[in-house]
Amino acid sequence: MAVTGTEADARPLTCSPARTREIEMTDSRHIVVLGAGYTGMFSAVRLAHRTRRTGVRITLVNPSSRFVERLRMHQIAAGQKLAEHRIPELLAGTGVTFVQGTVTAIDPEARRITVDGAGSLDGAGTLAYDTLVYALGSSTDTGTVPGADTHAYTLNSPETAGRFAARLTEVAAAGGTVTVCGGGLTGIEAATEIAEAHPGLDVTLVSTEEPGSMMGEKARAYLHRALDRLGITVETGARVAKVLPGAVELADGRTIRSDACLWTAGVRVSPLAADAGIATDDRGLILVDDTLRSVSHPQIHAVGDAAAVRMDFGQLHGSCQSGLPTAQYTADTIARLVRGKSVKPFRFGYFHQPLSLGRRDAVIQFTKADFTPRGLRLTGRTAVLYKELVSGSPLMTYRYSKRMNLTTIVSRGGRATRATR
Structure with a gap:
């Protein structure tokens, strides 16, 4: 499975669970990222950049090879045709291994997950990890x-x-x-x-x-x-x-x-974490400490919609605005832990409420760190351009993050932006 030199730099590895019952990694540290949505993809790409030359191996697991732009689903619903983005292409040049399959179980004590290959009769396999990034997100x-x-x-x-x-x-x-x-x-x-x-x-x-x-x-x-x-x-x-x-x-x-x-009313998360005995809240979100690590299993880091992240102003709600910073922070935290360095608590403050009103109109409400509105806003054509920039920013972030530590966290300091246990 190992790939070195220019071959690893040229493309990601793609493993089919239908062909491989179990993936064995020879390196001392194997990081597995579950879910290739906005936060999972960012975690994997940034981790690859931050841990290069450390011997760390990274595997990203997702049921589909298509990257879904959740911020644009309403456009598809209205009949618009959008460009398709493939996960292996987005990972190209990172050395990240991509496994297409559905995670059906987690054994946090053995540090192993079970993966079923889509459409395969013998596609069930297991994947061992040293560190797990849980980024399975939510659904309606x-x-x-x-x-x-x-x-x-x-x-x-x-x-x-x-x-x-x-x-x-x-x-x-x-x-x-x-x-x-x-x-x-x-x-x-x-x-x-x-x-x-x-x-x-x-x-x-x-x-x-x-x-x-x-x-x-x-x-x-x-x-x-x-x-x-x-x-x-x-x-x-x-x-x-x-x-x-x-x-x-x-x-x-x-x-x-x-x-x-x-x-579009209400969200739910995967029951995988709760079923595995990982500490969760009553909605199934993983309970994390102020470094976004599971309070029951510290080798598991939870990001985005899957994590119950509390700040002094309250619990973060599921959004790309808060999700990408949790992914960035987690990638940086794991990279520091790999090198034996200390980490600081997660800090985050909201910045805006971007809202499209069709293709030709929008309104942007700028906010305080706790998501309450400020006096500043954008409307009309300027807001449309701003909203389009926001919707397209994740893909841009992934591309640039292959070569640099692109910062997405918006935090203006202050007590309200401090994570709490």
Whole structure:
């Protein structure tokens, strides 16, 4: 399995679990990264750069070879075709080993994971590790409301978003109705994208809270003017009780016709950590100390949506804005530990709330470290350019991180940005 010299620099290794029952590493330290989303990919690429010439080997495990830009799923849902990015290509030149397969179990005592190869009858294999980076992320939770899992679409993957786009085309041709359940940033972006791409559709956004409630008054007012301009009906203070084949039933007894329902309310994480006996909170997020290491198994580092990261101002919510800094910090921490150096606690402060309103409009609310709004905001074309820069920044970060330690953490110091146990 070992690759040295120019061969290792030229491309990543790709291992098929269908051909290899167990991957044995001869080096003294083997780092395995689970998940190749925004945080897992950044962890692997930055680790490779920070640990070069140390003898460390890095393996990245993911079910698909396609890198998913979660920040753009609403664009696919509205019918747009996006460029595809392949994980082996993004890893090219890093020396990181890529294993395509689904992790089905973790044995933290033996430091071993079980991987099933997709579509392979004999694809189950085990992979040993010295250090594990848990970056499995989250997905939309359709299990809390009856019918959401069978009658609603999600943005969990390009495939599910693509199926919604296909249904949307049929509904638009018939002049039908669409409901977007969930008034957070994802729901707002999806609703505005759909309404702009299909102006003949009747689009309803269903939200328990006022859309944009976390923003400042002026940014929120701009958002609502955009919703009005696009003809989106907003059901505020509404809780969905049931999703039906052709309607959404609200808790107050009202029924909204829905030829296609997009579900963006709530998230859930993989049960792998909890099932393995790793300490988690009641949602399944790994409990970590102020260096983002598992409180029960310190050889496991958790990043992004998978980690219960608490700052003085509260627990971080799942977002690319906070996820990439946890990945950066973890890569740097592991690199320092490999060299026998001390590490400082994780620190982070929020910076902005970027929100697209279709392809031609956006609003950016700048924030304090604790995510509360500041007076500064961007709107219109300037905000569109800013949002596009934000959405494209992860891929740029991966490319540059192969050659340099590109910093993504936004932390302005102060007590509020200190991690707590």
